[in-house]
Amino acid sequence: MPPPHNTLKPHALMQRYSLPRLLAHARRHHEDWQRAWRNPAPKDAYDTVIVGGGGHGLATAYYLAKEHGVTDVAVIERGYLGGGNTGRNTTIVRSNYLRDASTRLYDFALDLWRDLSREINFNVMFSARGVLNLGHTLQDMRDIERRVGANRLNGVDGEVLTTAEVQRLVPLMNCSPTSRYPVLGASWQPRGGVARHDAVAWGYARAADALGVDLLQQTEVVGIRVENGAVTGVETDLGFIAARRVACVVAGNSGVLARMAGLRLPIESRPLQALVSEPLKPCLDPVVMSAAVHCYISQSAKGDLVIGAGTDVYNGYGQRGSFPVLEHAVAAVCELFPAFSRVRMNRHWGGIVDICPDACPVIGPSPVRGLYFNCGWGTGGFKSTPGSGYVFADTIANERPHPLAAPFGLDRFASGALVDEHGAAAVAH
Amino acid sequence: MLRIRCPYCEEARSEEEFAYAGEAHIRRPEDPEALSDREWGEYLHFRTNARGPHREMWVHAAGCRRYFNVLRDTVSYEILDVYPIGKAPSDDSTGNGA
Numbered sequence: 001m002p003p004p005h006n007t008l009k010p011h012a013l014m015q016r017y018s019l020p021r022l023l024a025h026a027r028r029h030h031e032d033w034q035r036a037w038r039n040p041a042p043k044d045a046y047d048t049v050i051v052g053g054g055g056h057g058l059a060t061a062y063y064l065a066k067e068h069g070v071t072d073v074a075v076i077e078r079g080y081l082g083g084g085n086t087g088r089n090t091t092i093v094r095s096n097y098l099r100d101a102s103t104r105l106y107d108f109a110l111d112l113w114r115d116l117s118r119e120i121n122f123n124v125m126f127s128a129r130g131v132l133n134l135g136h137t138l139q140d141m142r143d144i145e146r147r148v149g150a151n152r153l154n155g156v157d158g159e160v161l162t163t164a165e166v167q168r169l170v171p172l173m174n175c176s177p178t179s180r181y182p183v184l185g186a187s188w189q190p191r192g193g194v195a196r197h198d199a200v201a202w203g204y205a206r207a208a209d210a211l212g213v214d215l216l217q218q219t220e221v222v223g224i225r226v227e228n229g230a231v232t233g234v235e236t237d238l239g240f241i242a243a244r245r246v247a248c249v250v251a252g253n254s255g256v257l258a259r260m261a262g263l264r265l266p267i268e269s270r271p272l273q274a275l276v277s278e279p280l281k282p283c284l285d286p287v288v289m290s291a292a293v294h295c296y297i298s299q300s301a302k303g304d305l306v307i308g309a310g311t312d313v314y315n316g317y318g319q320r321g322s323f324p325v326l327e328h329a330v331a332a333v334c335e336l337f338p339a340f341s342r343v344r345m346n347r348h349w350g351g352i353v354d355i356c357p358d359a360c361p362v363i364g365p366s367p368v369r370g371l372y373f374n375c376g377w378g379t380g381g382f383k384s385t386p387g388s389g390y391v392f393a394d395t396i397a398n399e400r401p402h403p404l405a406a407p408f409g410l411d412r413f414a415s416g417a418l419v420d421e422h423g424a425a426a427v428a429h
Numbered sequence: 430m431l432r433i434r435c436p437y438c439e440e441a442r443s444e445e446e447f448a449y450a451g452e453a454h455i456r457r458p459e460d461p462e463a464l465s466d467r468e469w470g471e472y473l474h475f476r477t478n479a480r481g482p483h484r485e486m487w488v489h490a491a492g493c494r495r496y497f498n499v500l501r502d503t504v505s506y507e508i509l510d511v512y513p514i515g516k517a518p519s520d521d522s523t524g525n526g527a
Binding site: 026253255264265266267268269294313315316317318322323324357413414415416 | 430431441443445448449465466467469471472473474475477478479481483485501503504505506
């Protein structure tokens with residue numbers, strides 16, 4: 001049963017989070033904190049409907065309201081806010097991509113991350129602890145030098161570290177020359193790091209709600225109504241909701257939504273797995289990623305080790321992954337960090353990622369007028385959340401691609417101008 | 430973990446013996462030169478990406494190394510049918526039949 005609707009007016013009553021407010025509530029035993037957002041009944045019509053209440057969808061709603069004054073917006077979410085890939089990723093934020101177009105987009109997002117907590121008055125716990133991408137072969141090291149060079153030409157921070165420098169940053173790592181996959185060096189992006197994934201969804205939700213956006217949870221879109229080549233609204237399990245513009249931000253289910261509008265996308269959906277250990281005392285400062293052995297690992301602020309595996313090799317919508325993929329990632333972690341081989345794992349899960357042929361997103365209009373897609377982020381969506389929302393909101397509000405989003409339109413699959421990040425990015429996709 | 434029955438070896442083996450080869454029954458256009466860029470792009474990149482029964486190709490990479498078709502549910506992961514390359518699907522309820 002959905003919780004009862006309330007009719008609290010948003011704007012005037014939204015209380016800012018602050019130290020004085022925290023102290024005042026502490027005196028009252030934290031018993032009367034305001035709800036973080038309203039739970040409104042759906043209206044019959046909106047100017048813009050955003051399908052998908054994950055980080056990207058909520059960020060899009062927030063920037064539409066804040067930057068473009070479009071507040072007649074509903075975010076429709078089948079489950080609960082941030083319950084999909086937003087709450088299932090390994091929370092890594094970085095921008096050390098190879099191609100100019102993707103580097104600019106991800107670095108724009110990274111700049112937004114740095115001030116995000118202040119911007120949306122919600123602590124997203126962004127921690128710029130630095131990201132290491134390990135090289136295990138001579139070719140790895142050549143690719144790393146090329147990528148760091150490209151990054152620096154694009155104004156993105158980056159360094160090539162030697163084995164000794166890597167060992168200094170991560171004392172627990174097995175850097176022995178006799179290990180199965182010796183660490184020959186790494187790329188190092190000090191501005192990268194991790195953030196609290198749930199807080200990103202909650203923070204954007206709260207900030208968007210305060211600007212008047214309706215967040216409709218436990219509401220499923222079951223159809224997209226198209227008349228004369230233009231979108232007129234969405235069918236939901238609560239009835240029809242009219243909209244002049246519909247923006248789909250549903251990651252792994254993008255293909256399902258596209259089919260509702262009679263479209264196909266250059267996207268295939270696959271599970272990507274992650275797992276998290278029991279909490280440990282601080283033992284791993286930077287984020288460590290390795291494309292060659294395919295694992296990535298970081299320690300959260302709570303102390304648990306967050307480990308990412310690869311995507312399944314075949315399509316799937318089950319939010320669990322293939323066991324051999326998980327086994328492979330855990331083997332790599334044990335090889336790199338022999339001390340972690342006795343750590344017990346608490347939870348393991350899969351999220352459905354939407355993978356494009358060039359491992360780059362699709363942001364922009366579709367062949368149906370008024371219908372926009374922001375999808376195809378594949379395994380790299382979390383880090384781009386603020387940037388993705390910002391450029392997508394700009395694209396929708398002005399009905400033309402934002403300059404940073406322009407290279408990522410659906411038209412690239414006709415022109416052939418793919419932004420080839422497959423294997424070029426710092427980690428295998 | 431999938432257990433896939435290779436139609437040539439006639440044995441059910443672990444998915445690790447196989448490699449995935451993408452959506453099945455995508456026919457290369459007879460005359461590529463006659464296609465527009467958009468049509469060619471759709472042939473190359475656009476996929477059904479079915480949620481539910483999906484026709485796909487696999488190759489028994491660590492076995493007979495031959496390709497075959499599988500009808501698999503992408504939600505339950507149940508394998509509904511396995512049939513050799515060149516054989517038409519028994520029905521086209523999946524939307525990506527021939």
